[in-house]
Amino acid sequence: MLKTHAAGVDATPPAVLIERHHNVAYITLNRPAVLNALNEAMLNKLVHAFQTLSTDKDIGCVVLRGAGDGFMAGGDIKEFRTQMELPEAERLHVFQSMLARVGLLVEAMRAMPQPVIASVHGAAAGFGMSLVLACDLAIAAEDASFTLAYCHLGVTPDGGATWFLPRLVGLKPAFEIAALGERIEAPRAADLRIINRVVPKDALAEATETLARRLASGPRQALARTKALLNAAFGAPLPDQLRREGESFSRCTLTGDFIEGVSAFVEKRRPTFNRG
Template sequence: MSYQDILYGVEDGVATIRFNRPQALNAMTLRLLEETRDAFARCADDQQVRAVVLTGEGRAFSSGADLVANMSAPPLGADGRLDLGLPLETHYNPLIAQMRSLPKPVIAAVNGAAAGAAANVALLADLTIAARSAYFLQAFVNIALIPDAGGTWLLPRLVGPQRAMQLALLGERLPAETAQQWGLIAEVVDDEALAARATAVARKLADGPAQAIARIKQSIHAAAGNDLDTQLALERDLQRDCGRHPDFMEGVMAFTQKRKANFKGG
């Protein structure tokens, strides 16, 4: 697939997916979502890719769904009525599932606004790093909708029901520094340092033990739906896999020899 609404590149084991509609603050069209999903599929298939950075071109991560473009050809159900669940089913939800199931870490580098569905895409990354001027906005209530793209699942788990309700019901901006204090994101950096910091984190992960990183991601994401006994069993099984991989012995040898580990991954 050739891309019009995103940019894609790979360097030093890090794939960068960049929303590329800066004139529209990277508002999400169905084409942008299709291209992003295609890029994530490439990341999954490319053995050279060990980590992924998701970000936006220009002064925003993304302002959310492009209402003008999307409503110019509104989604209609079989009965001919407006069906806003349809693009969720066909585009947004599969993208979220793709990001979560990818056995490679996804780092969202949030520059400027992350609003609507884009806020939740950013927050559902494995690590979210934001510029100091960035903010997150659950804008849905302002147009009489509910948070989607996983927002109603994620927010109460991370910040509790009261703060989740506050974000969803009031539809007000959440500054990046407050998002970090609430545990929604991993890190806040000065605006001019965002790209370099996200790339540095991604490259560190790309140099790490790929199999263990994939299983860390799998186990932590599974925890939200598991009881303790189920999670303990999962840890046992995944630890068994890790211990049988050559990266484990390399890590032990590097530790005892006081050198940097040379993980092969795979």
């Protein structure tokens, strides 16, 4: 059985749910009545969840998903409406503070050693799409759609979207996606490399679990080092990256996983990793 962790008793359902199953943590965006729109409570809980899970040695993979009819509709526009009534200086401070927390969230996702999978159904709009881009892998149901809808509100993208998107799709397609804010269906999103895989809607949960358990049972130190190397690759000159690769490979040879991997290969059997 999945075990849900929620602190205290509150009449309002928690904005974020955390479940653990087979060394996989499932983080569920849980404001389905508003298509999981991001508000301050959800943002703070997400930051805390990713920072906490990053040090959990029992967790080998993290899945991010949405409750209800979609993944995430972006920011909570109704909250934005109330903030429009603030004096300009105060409004600027409110949004700067919120976006600083957004930055902490994305940095925590990228810095954590475990791979993060976005499991997407329905709409991933605005910051919802930014979250998908920030994940290490993304698997989507056939009904999923993506739109970087910031331009429709007269603002620029956040959540690292302008960093991830051109690296995934190229500069001109990235500008088109950001400047026009058009809806991208799942098959085209896969062609653009925004997501990795598209599966039938009723197969999303099983396909996500299969992928997550495969990663969680892999050589964790090697996967964590691979993630770190890939994160650094775009900003590193080739000689520096070659040096980092050499250091990382050498360090991996000191792990039990390396001994197990070599032994399993020679003995023609499937390796059992996570031995340290």
